[in-house]
Amino acid sequence: MGMLASLISGLASGETIAAVQRARVAAIVYSVAALAALCGLGFLVGAAYIWTAARYGPMAASLSFGIGFLAIAGLILLVYRMSAGSRARRGAKRRNADMKAIGITAALAVLPALLKGKGGPGKAGLSAILGPAIALAAYAIYRENVKRGSDDPDTGKRE
Template sequence: MIDYMIAGICLAIGLGFLIAAAYIFVAERYGPLYTAVGFGLGFIALAGVALIVHRIVSGIQAKRRAEEARAAQLQALAGATAFAILPALLKGRGGLLSLLTPVAAMAAYAIYKENSDRDEDPDA
């Protein structure tokens, strides 16, 4: 963390010197007043661009958080619904067998998928 802080401080100082050098260079050509106005307007424009980017990114993040919250709510609702329906399914005609059939089918499919995806190794 300290290394990144030192690197950031050195970067800021280096950028400050580059800005000062650019200011001196432009001031010799156009004069100090026009150079100061130009640099001031340039930094104001950069601040505006930074604010626009921040608003766009924060809007995207807010939308993503809302979608994640909605998905979590739907997941909780599905879980509660499953627990509420479970007694009715167990009392029904098939009972426990009607619940185990889909689970067994999923397990069989998972075993099939695992065995069929293996590449045949010619050296084995």
Template structure:
């Protein structure tokens, strides 16, 4: 049995080390590709600046490129801010949902203890009936938004 466990462990650890080596090689290749891509984009920007400088002048081209980069930076900051707020709202909704689920689970877990005594059971029935009546009333009450929702 020990030999089998040793064989399985060596296979698993060998596969893990191979996976780590593959990931390391991919990371190096992607880093090199990213650096070359950055160099290419830099040369494209420089070529665009040279072409613009020939057409409109060096100072005007520099001002135009500076303004363009500032606009791109402001757009990125604005988009980041909008997505961060949306993410915060989504996280808040999820936390609220999780808190409700936790409260419901805790109440459900406490139910047998509370129902053990007859007096506590009666004390639980009254609010439950009131909540049910309120839900039925709310379901059957028409909206009060001023619109006539009656079918014609």
């Protein structure tokens, strides 16, 4: 609730508009700097080509630059493909954490209604909370005691 009040007061005070304007200006400055860096890189590649062409000839320079850029492109694609598995695992962890947060939020939202029950905190409201809470605690204990891929010091085997 405090975060919502902070957001509403920020909108009312115009602080959010100022933050958006600062972000827009920063994006423009970084874009212009990136464009200047790309131009500088292009001139450096051109200078390297001219030097290589003067030293080894235009045909050798063209071939070496073409092969070099193709090798760089292949290396980038290879690294991207090799890191796809770790990106997928990070995404799965992030989705799992998001689902846990949504579940906790939903449980906390329903908690007052379950505690209230009909005519006050009765047996129906309390048992509706205790049953899933005990099951969740048992599952957490089970998950803690059964870890995948850990080394068992007694048997020396991986589970």
